[in-house]
Amino acid sequence: MKNVRNVILACGLILTFVLSACGSPTPVVVVVTATPLPPTDAPVVPTTAPTQPLAPVALAGPQSGSTMTWVDGSTLVYVPPSVFTMGNDGFDAPVHEVTLDGYWIQQTKVTNRMFAQCVAVGACSTPAQELGGLVYSNPDFANHPVVGVTWDQSQAYCSWAQGSLPTEAQWEKAARGMEGYIYPWGNENPVCELLNHAYCNGTTSEVDSYPDGASPYGLYDMAGNVFEWVSDWYGESYYRDAPATNPTGPESGQYRSIRGSSFETYPDQVASAVRHYGAQTYHNRDVGFRCAVQAPQPYAPYCQLSAFIPSGAVSASNGCQFPSAEVVGNYCSAGFGYATVEIPAGSIYEVSDQLNCVEAVVDGHRRLTCYGPKAKESTNEITVCNPACSNSPTVTGAGPTCAPGYVLDPASGACNYAPIIGQVSVAGCPVGYTMLDRGGQQTCVIGTDANGNCPAGLYFDSLAGVCVPPNGNVDTPFGLDNSALAAQSYVGCAPGYSYSDTFQCCQAATGGTYPGCAPGSTFNTDLGACSPGEVRLSGPGCVTVDVLTLKCSDPVDVCSNIVGETQCLRNPACSYNEQADKCEMRN
Numbered sequence: 001m002k003n004v005r006n007v008i009l010a011c012g013l014i015l016t017f018v019l020s021a022c023g024s025p026t027p028v029v030v031v032v033t034a035t036p037l038p039p040t041d042a043p044v045v046p047t048t049a050p051t052q053p054l055a056p057v058a059l060a061g062p063q064s065g066s067t068m069t070w071v072d073g074s075t076l077v078y079v080p081p082s083v084f085t086m087g088n089d090g091f092d093a094p095v096h097e098v099t100l101d102g103y104w105i106q107q108t109k110v111t112n113r114m115f116a117q118c119v120a121v122g123a124c125s126t127p128a129q130e131l132g133g134l135v136y137s138n139p140d141f142a143n144h145p146v147v148g149v150t151w152d153q154s155q156a157y158c159s160w161a162q163g164s165l166p167t168e169a170q171w172e173k174a175a176r177g178m179e180g181y182i183y184p185w186g187n188e189n190p191v192c193e194l195l196n197h198a199y200c201n202g203t204t205s206e207v208d209s210y211p212d213g214a215s216p217y218g219l220y221d222m223a224g225n226v227f228e229w230v231s232d233w234y235g236e237s238y239y240r241d242a243p244a245t246n247p248t249g250p251e252s253g254q255y256r257s258i259r260g261s262s263f264e265t266y267p268d269q270v271a272s273a274v275r276h277y278g279a280q281t282y283h284n285r286d287v288g289f290r291c292a293v294q295a296p297q298p299y300a301p302y303c304q305l306s307a308f309i310p311s312g313a314v315s316a317s318n319g320c321q322f323p324s325a326e327v328v329g330n331y332c333s334a335g336f337g338y339a340t341v342e343i344p345a346g347s348i349y350e351v352s353d354q355l356n357c358v359e360a361v362v363d364g365h366r367r368l369t370c371y372g373p374k375a376k377e378s379t380n381e382i383t384v385c386n387p388a389c390s391n392s393p394t395v396t397g398a399g400p401t402c403a404p405g406y407v408l409d410p411a412s413g414a415c416n417y418a419p420i421i422g423q424v425s426v427a428g429c430p431v432g433y434t435m436l437d438r439g440g441q442q443t444c445v446i447g448t449d450a451n452g453n454c455p456a457g458l459y460f461d462s463l464a465g466v467c468v469p470p471n472g473n474v475d476t477p478f479g480l481d482n483s484a485l486a487a488q489s490y491v492g493c494a495p496g497y498s499y500s501d502t503f504q505c506c507q508a509a510t511g512g513t514y515p516g517c518a519p520g521s522t523f524n525t526d527l528g529a530c531s532p533g534e535v536r537l538s539g540p541g542c543v544t545v546d547v548l549t550l551k552c553s554d555p556v557d558v559c560s561n562i563v564g565e566t567q568c569l570r571n572p573a574c575s576y577n578e579q580a581d582k583c584e585m586r587n
Contacts, residue, residue, distance in 0.1 A: 055439025057474045060463035065218050067107065068459040068470065071299055071494050072114045072161045073515035074291075076104040077174075077217050078459070078470075084173045085180030087239050088273040098169050099245045104470070105166055105174050106290040108207035108220050109145035109228065112136050113516045115157060120513040121496025123160040125153055130285035134204060143206040143519050145226045145288040151256045151280045154229045154289040160495055163293035165231040168275070169247050170292050171259045175223070175272040177216030182271050184215035184222040190267045192379035193546070195224030197265050200378060202353035204263060204286075208520045223261050223270050226288040232257040234277035255279055262286035298457050298469040298476050300490040302497075303505040304514050305415045307400035307408055307529040308521065310450035323347045325384040325545045328367075331573025332552030336371040339547045340571070341382060343368060348387050352380040355547060372549030380549070385542035400529035403449045404432030404467075405479030413528035417505040420444065422480035433479065434466050446479040455479070456515075477504075559583040 062068075062078040070076045081102040087095045116137070118124035127136050128148035134141045136148065149157075151165075158164045166174070175184050185194055192200035194213035208220050215222045232238075232249025234257045249257065255277035261270045264286055278287070325347075329340040341357075342365050343349060349368070351357050357370035372378040402408050402415035409416055420430060422444045429435050429444035436445045445466045446455060454460050454467035455478060461468050468474050476489040486504040493499050493506035500507045508514055517523050517530035524531040550558070559574035560583060568576045568583035577584050 054441055054443065054475075057436065057438060057464050057466075057468075059461050059468060059472055059474070061461070061472070062102070062104075062459055062470055063462065066459050067218075067453075068104065068296070069453060069456040069518070070106070070161065070293070070296070071456060071515075072110075072117060073456075073518050074110070074114060074161075075107040075518070076293060076296070077107045077219060078102065078104050079170070079174055079217055082178055084176065084178050086169060086172050086176075086273070088271065092239070092273045092275050094239055096239060096242070097244065098173070098242075098247060100169055100173055101246060101294075103166075103170055104163075104293045104296055105170065105217075105219065106292075107218065108519050109226065109288045109290050110154075110157060111143050111207055111519055112146050113142040115146040115149075116142075117513050117515060118157050118160050118496075121160075121494075121508070123495045124157050127153065128283050130283070134285075139523075141204075142516070142522070143208070144204045145207055145221070147204065147226055147285050147288050148283050149229075149288065150283050151229050151278075153283075155231070158289070158291035161291055161293070162296060162299070162494070163291040165229055165289060166292035167246075167248050168230050168232045168257050168259060171228065171230050172272055174217055174219050175215050175260075179216070181216070182273075183213075184219070184272060185213045190223070190270045195221070195261075195270070196263045197224040197261055197270055198267060198376070198378070199264060199354060199373060200380065201263055206519070221260075222272065224263060224265070226260070226262050226286045227258050227276060228260045229287065229289040230257045230259050234275070258287065296457070296470045297491040298471065298473070298478075298489065300486065300493055300499055300504065300506045301405060301417050301455060301457070301478060302514050303417050303500060303503055303507045305403060305406060306514070306517060306523065307402055307413060307415050308449075308451075308517070309524070309527060309529050309531045310398055310401060311532045312398075312450075321386060322543055323384045323386050325349075325382065325543055327545060327547055328567075329571030329573060330548060330550055330558045331571065332550060333371075335552050336374050337377070337549035337552045338369060338371045338573075339549050341368040341370065341545060341547060342366065343382075343384050346387070347384050349382055349384045351382050354378055354380045355382065355549070357382070370547060370549070372547075374552075377551040378549050380547050382545045382547055383542055384545065398450075400527060401450050403453075403455050404446050405455055417503060419477070419479050419481040419504060422477070422482070436464070436466055444480075445474075557585055559585050 064080045066078040068076045079102060081100060083097050083099045085095060086098045087093055089095060115124060119126055127146055130148045134144055136146065155165050181187055183190065190197060195210055196205045204225055210220060213223065214220055233253030234255040235250040235253060238250055258276040258278050323344050325341060325343050327339055327341050331338050345366055354372055355370045357368045359368055372380060400408060405417060405419060406415035407418040424435055424442045424444055432447055433444040434447040436443055447467060448454055448460060458467040458469055458478060469476050473489060477485045483501060483504055497506040497508055521530045521532050559571065562568045562574060562583040565576045568574045573585060574583050
């Protein structure tokens with residue numbers, strides 16, 4: 001659809017609508033059919049329509065690391081055009097410089113929830129259930145990466161989301177940054193606090209679980225969790241003859257390239273330059289993907305979205321006293337690394353899969369003695385909770401809210417698209433809209449939501465101070481009631497949705513779905529909205545303790561650095577030498 005330069009904003013009442021839901025919202029999908037109802041009391045801003053063309057708006061354009069919510073509920077991150085260093089001096093040689101155009105790439109791997117939307121609208125096929133893998137359809141794993149997908153299934157999803165699998169070069173630049181770091185987080189060696197690898201977690205994890213291991217552009221899981229399909233055919237010697245600008249891989253081949261690492265990968269294979277490959281039909285419990293979008297074009301807004309709870313309204317405590325939990329010692333025995341953890345009486349606890357713990361009462365203290373994997377250092381978690389506290393997030397001072405351009409239907413709990421007349425009244429612009437001066441004419445344009453995010457398909461332009469589509473068409477009437485301009489500005493809807501001229505939005509077919517909660521949030525059935533997930537907490541009244549178990553193939557002195565007799569004797573591997581006034585390893 002062509003873009004237009006002139007905006008003609010008509011006066012009148014707002015046409016809104018309510019979509020009736022078949023049943024209550026679920027954590028993954030909302031099933032709806034559209035039924036127009038009489039106008040509601042949504043904001044009406046009547047005034048005289050502009051009679052002259054609006055002045056152009058100066059834009060900064062997307063900057064490095066700019067983010068944008070996308071059609072599948074994911075977050076896209078902008079990677080600007082530049083030269084970067086690709087390859088290494090080992091098997092994935094030679095080191096060479098590559099120039100890439102700018103592109104957008106998903107901040108996280110595609111999740112089970114995202115993939116389920118594509119399956120529901122008929123654009124994707126169901127992934128295979130892998131032996132030993134998590135269950136794709138289980139809502140408890142909605143924010144885990146989808147696995148069990150072939151290259152073709154992955155590419156089909158990306159095509160549905162107006163993108164493609166990233167090239168090897170795009171993937172590696174997004175992982176290493178312009179400085180050519182060895183790992184996404186820098187050049188420090190991999191540890192379990194930075195990524196899910198080497199069986200630190202034993203299985204996949206939620207896609208935003210390791211913010212400290214993010215890449216220079218803010219992408220998560222560019223190392224660990226699951227491997228990722230990329231678009232290239234694999235060529236072992238391709239780097240020697242690859243073009244220096246926008247390489248896309250060999251023209252054909254036997255295998256497709258796979259990048260990254262997984263929860264099973266050992267540290268020596270975690271470097272971002274390491275390449276892997278697999279048959280195009282290959283699928284496994286530790287292979288997923290993410291998508292790149294070269295030049296995003298504005299889809300029309302969805303007719304319905306899930307409500308959400310602003311992140312600032314969710315607290316991690318409801319007033320219950322947090323339990324204390326402390327690692328008081330580490331030692332080796334029979335090749336295993338042991339740790340001792342003291343927890344309070346009356347508390348309950350949960351141990352991660354890689355730890356084996358035995359409970360006892362020692363000198364009046366409740367103590368867990370735990371051992372980890374043999375012959376390697378490992379950090380795992382024990383979650384300790386006060387059972388008198390609730391496991392639900394506490395929401396203070398806020399209820400479900402909607403993105404700008406949407407109004408909450410209290411009956412269904414859904415947010416329905418309800419564009420406004422985009423002119424300024426004596427009261428200014430409605431909540432969620434920003435006043436923009438265009439050559440002396442003041443208009444209301446879409447702004448950010450309660451979490452500071454723009455609606456899907458728009459990024460926040462730092463120069464203009466408003467949300468705009470990445471193609472720079474500031475006249476795209478997102479949130480504004482202008483059917484003629486909307487029909488000319490949007491490129492349509494994603495496959496599985498149809499454009500409604502009446503409502504100026506993308507309508508799901510009967511039985512279809514709209515995007516669910518974004519990564520990092522879950523659907524709270526009590527609140528009827530997406531609520532931020534807790535960070536390192538399973539609920540109010542709980543604490544998570546990192547438990548280090550040592551690599552014990554050689555004796556490790558864990559005592560000499562302990563100061564004081566009391567602390568020394570709390571470690572079963574240590575004894576206190578009173579004459580030397582120091583803590584020593586037991587014989």
